[in-house]
Structures are given as C-alpha cells and as structure tokens.
Amino acid sequence: MAQSNATRRVVVTGLGVTAPLGTGVETFWPALKRGECGIGPIESFDTQDLYITIAGEIKDFDPRALGLSKPLLLADRYSQLAGWAAQEAVAQSGLTVPFEHGPRAAAIVGTGAGGLTTLERGYYDMYVLKKAATHPLTLLRTIGSSAAAHIGIEYGVKGPTFATMSACSTASHAIGLVFQMIRAGQVDLGIAGASEAVLTYGSMRSWQALRVLSDKGCYPFSRTRNGTVLAEGAGILVLESLDYAKARGATILAEVMGYGTTADAADMVNPDIEGASEAMRLALEDARLAPSDIDYVNAHGTATAVNDVNETDAIRRVFGKAAYDLAVSSTKSMHGHCLGAAGGVEAVIAVKAIEEDFVPPTIGYAEPDPRCDLDYTPNEGRAREVNYVLSNSFAFGGLNAVLVFGPPPA
Amino acid sequence: MDETAEKIVEILKKNMKDPPETITLDTPLADLEIESIDLAVVVFDIEDTFNIQIPYNANEEVEDFKTVGSVVERVRALLEASSSPSGAAA
Numbered sequence: 001m002a003q004s005n006a007t008r009r010v011v012v013t014g015l016g017v018t019a020p021l022g023t024g025v026e027t028f029w030p031a032l033k034r035g036e037c038g039i040g041p042i043e044s045f046d047t048q049d050l051y052i053t054i055a056g057e058i059k060d061f062d063p064r065a066l067g068l069s070k071p072l073l074l075a076d077r078y079s080q081l082a083g084w085a086a087q088e089a090v091a092q093s094g095l096t097v098p099f100e101h102g103p104r105a106a107a108i109v110g111t112g113a114g115g116l117t118t119l120e121r122g123y124y125d126m127y128v129l130k131k132a133a134t135h136p137l138t139l140l141r142t143i144g145s146s147a148a149a150h151i152g153i154e155y156g157v158k159g160p161t162f163a164t165m166s167a168c169s170t171a172s173h174a175i176g177l178v179f180q181m182i183r184a185g186q187v188d189l190g191i192a193g194a195s196e197a198v199l200t201y202g203s204m205r206s207w208q209a210l211r212v213l214s215d216k217g218c219y220p221f222s223r224t225r226n227g228t229v230l231a232e233g234a235g236i237l238v239l240e241s242l243d244y245a246k247a248r249g250a251t252i253l254a255e256v257m258g259y260g261t262t263a264d265a266a267d268m269v270n271p272d273i274e275g276a277s278e279a280m281r282l283a284l285e286d287a288r289l290a291p292s293d294i295d296y297v298n299a300h301g302t303a304t305a306v307n308d309v310n311e312t313d314a315i316r317r318v319f320g321k322a323a324y325d326l327a328v329s330s331t332k333s334m335h336g337h338c339l340g341a342a343g344g345v346e347a348v349i350a351v352k353a354i355e356e357d358f359v360p361p362t363i364g365y366a367e368p369d370p371r372c373d374l375d376y377t378p379n380e381g382r383a384r385e386v387n388y389v390l391s392n393s394f395a396f397g398g399l400n401a402v403l404v405f406g407p408p409p410a
Numbered sequence: 411m412d413e414t415a416e417k418i419v420e421i422l423k424k425n426m427k428d429p430p431e432t433i434t435l436d437t438p439l440a441d442l443e444i445e446s447i448d449l450a451v452v453v454f455d456i457e458d459t460f461n462i463q464i465p466y467n468a469n470e471e472v473e474d475f476k477t478v479g480s481v482v483e484r485v486r487a488l489l490e491a492s493s494s495p496s497g498a499a500a
Binding site for chain 1: 446447449450453454465466467468469470
C-alpha cells in the first residue's frame with residue numbers, strides 16, 4: 001500500500017453514541033463496564049406473529065429533550081440518532097459551530113438501510129390504509145444520505161459530505177475514509193460514523209426470514225450461541241489532523257493509527273478467512289504496528305455460528321502466537337448488533353478502552369466452543385493496560401473494514 | 411414419490427442452477443449444493459407452497475435438512491399437525 005503521502009497524523013477529539021444501554025457516552029460506557037445487557041423483548045412495535053421477539057432498543061432517546069434542531073425533529077429516527085451522536089461528539093471536541101473552516105471539513109455518516117421506518121410507514125399508509133396524502137418529507141427522510149446531509153448543515157461542513165453503505169461495515173468504512181482524507185491533506189477535520197434504526201415489523205420479518213437471528217440472546221463465541229440480535233444505534237467520531245487539533249488547543253482522546261479494507265468476493269452470507277485476515281493485516285501495516293502491539297480486539301463477534309469461528313481463525317492467522325495474549329471481546333453481547341452503526345459504536349468503545357485501560361466483556365458466555373479458543377473476556381470486564389485497539393467490522397457480501405486506534409500522541 | 415415429495419423436489423430444482431435429472435429421497439441436500447442461504451430460500455418456498463411454518467435456524471445443525479427424504483418427512487409431520495384436531499403446528 002503506497003504510504004508516500006501518509007504524513008499527517010489523525011486524532012480523535014470527540015465521541016458520540018446512542019445505543020441500547022444508553023444515550024451519551026457517560027451513560028453507555030459505564031453500563032458496558034458493568035457488563036449490562038441492553039437486549040430484551042421488543043416494546044416499540046407490536047411483534048404480532050414474529051417468532052423473533054427480542055432486540056436491542058434504545059429506551060432513553062427523546063429527541064426533544066436531547067435538544068435536537070427542528071430539521072432533525074422532523075427527520076427519520078435514523079437521522080435523529082446520528083444527529084444526537086454528532087451533537088455529543090462535536091460538543092466534546094470543543095469545535096466552534098458552524099465550523100470555522102467548513103470547506104476543509106468532511107461529514108461521512110453512513111447507514112445500512114437509511115430511513116426504513118419512514119418507508120415502511122409510508123407504504124402502510126398507501127397500500128393498507130389507502131390514505132390519500134403522502135407525507136411530504138417521506139423522500140427526504142428515507143434517503144440514506146440524509147443523516148450526512150443533516151449533520152453537514154448543522155455544523156457548516158462544506159467539504160466531502162456523503163454516506164457510506166456496506167451493511168455491517170458501514171461505520172468503519174466511513175471512519176476509515178475520513179481518516180484517509182485527513183491524512184492525505186484533503187480536509188483537516190471530519191465527522192465520521194454511521195447510524196441505524198431498522199427495528200420495525202417489516203424489517204424484523206425480513207431478518208427473521210434469513211434465519212440468522214437468535215430468539216434467546218446474543219452470545220458471541222460461546223458454544224451456546226444461536227444467532228445474532230438486531231439493535232439500533234449511532235456512533236460518531238470527530239477526527240482532526242494532529243496539527244489542527246493542537247493549534248486550537250483541543251483535548252486529544254486517541255489517535256487513528258490504521259485502516260484496512262478488503263472484500264471476500266466469495267459469498268453473500270458466508271464469511272471467508274482470506275478477506276477478514278487480510279483486512280486486519282492491512283490495518284496493522286497501515287498503523288505500522290506489529291500484531292503483538294495490539295492489546296485489545298473489539299471483535300465483530302455477531303454470535304452467528306459461522307462468523308465467530310471464521311473471525312477466530314482469522315485473528316489466529318494474523319496474530320499467530322500473540323493471539324493468545326490478546327484481550328478479545330464482542331460488546332454486541334451487551335448492545336446487540338447495531339448493523340451499519342456497529343463499527344461507529346464500537347469505535348467509541350475502542351477509544352474509551354484506551355482512555356480508561358479497561359476491556360469490556362463478552363457477556364452471556366456460558367460454554368467454551370473448541371473452535372473459538374481465544375480470551376474473549378467472558379462475562380466480566382477487566383482493567384488492563386490498553387494502548388492499541390483493533391476493531392473489526394465484517395459485513396454481508398464479504399465487505400471487511402478494520403480500524404486501529406492508539407493513545408493520544410505524546 | 412407422492413405429491414408432497416414431488417412438490418418439494420420441484421422446489422429444490424427451482425432453486426438450483428443445474429438440477430440433476432434424478433433427485434431421490436436419499437439425496438443429501440449437500441450433494442445438491444443447497445446450503446446456508448439456499449436453504450433459507452427453500453424453506454421459504456416450502457412454507458409458502460404448503461402454508462406451514464418450519465422452525466429453522468441457520469446457526470443450528472438441523473437433522474431435518476440432511477436429505478430430501480428428511481425434509482419430506484418434516485413437512486408431512488407439520489402438515490399432519492396442522493390438520494389434526496389439536497391443531498397446534500410446531
């Protein structure tokens with residue numbers, strides 16, 4: 001990989017999150033440290049004839065109380081979640097709003113499915129209720145670039161502004177892209193991450209039909225796992241060049257060290273060891289780190305039968321003996337699978353792990369699976385020195401994105 | 411092969427690119443390269459055709475989906491359960 005222009009260092013100066021277990025880092029992170037579970041019976045809609053009736057819902061998301069702007073109050077839930085996460089991240093960064101150097105800023109905020117709630121409601125009104133009028137914001141709420149656009153408008157971002165869309169790797173691709181843009185000098189700062197809000201009856205029906213969901217819970221790497229659990233959420237970072245952050249006296253939370261992305265080019269649902277391990281290898285190479293430098297791997301860990309074995313094999317291939325010194329965990333066991341937003345939510349976790357030298361657990365771990373033999377930090381989080389974190393995102397279609405985070409530059 | 415078995419074989423063939431000329435009750439689904447997502451599609455087609463619900467989780471090993479015959483047996487059992495007076499489908 002050419003690194004001739006890779007001269008600028010990129011740092012994280014703001015974190016924003018909303019997910020099951022909490023809206024806001026100060027609520028979310030302590031719950032993860034305690035090993036709480038945000039998955040439960042679905043309450044936000046009538047599950048009717050569904051046989052999968054659990055999910056990770058955000059219970060404390062009140063757009064008005066959170067002070068969202070009028071355009072966001074009128075937006076789809078997915079944009080509202082993103083809008084809140086960006087609001088929290090930008091507030092923490094201390095950047096003035098609108099951004100002083102808007103043309104030198106990016107807003108890359110992805111989604112796996114966009115405004116699905118709006119779309120489903122619109123179709124229901126039209127086909128079932130035969131309503132005469134369609135809500136005039138149906139289109140704007142639905143399009144998958146609306147969160148990015150809303151956020152760009154809120155903060156005066158006038159540089160690259162768009163959404164990524166790569167299913168469960170969406171957020172990591174967004175963060176990786178902004179990282180590369182800043183490093184290459186295309187922009188000085190950016191808002192990056194993703195949002196997902198697909199907990200609707202229709203969406204659950206389509207997931208249920210794919211036969212990959214668990215009806216019990218999300219138990220990654222445990223022999224007792226029997227599928228993943230859907231969740232909603234948004235995870236957003238503010239990234240800046242080190243120089244830009246220093247010049248304005250910002251508090252630096254972490255450094256983005258590397259990014260690796262590959263595609264399996266093999267199968268829509270079955271993951272492949274080549275693609276996953278090569279993405280990790282590229283991310284480490286990009287970060288100029290050795291496998292043994294990594295302290296913690298925030299695994300993709302979906303709790304499907306195939307992902308967890310493939311990911312374990314891929315980690316072993318990349319890390320060799322060092323794989324057994326790593327702390328690994330899948331925080332999806334607690335917040336569920338936030339789909340497109342997963343990599344954003346988990347990037348927030350990666351930075352907090354570095355900040356507080358703490359590895360959050362994989363909860364619900366009941367029984368070792370002989371094919372998954374790493375240290376998955378079962379059931380209880382652990383205080384340990386965490387300098388470098390690798391965060392995996394592997395998506396349907398075999399689309400892989402891996403990020404490496406490190407401590408703030410000395 | 412009875413009507414139920416014939417319908418199931420038709421469904422299998424419909425979801426294959428190059429179906430073999432003969433599919434018997436002993437044919438393993440793996441030999442037909444029906445795995446993973448294909449199986450979800452086949453299960454859907456069977457549910458749709460027979461108006462039944464088949465419990466199936468791709469994350470679990472399910473004996474019912476080893477051979478064509480085992481699928482036929484499972485569907486027969488579900489059809490009988492749904493038409494019996496006690497009525498409760500699995």
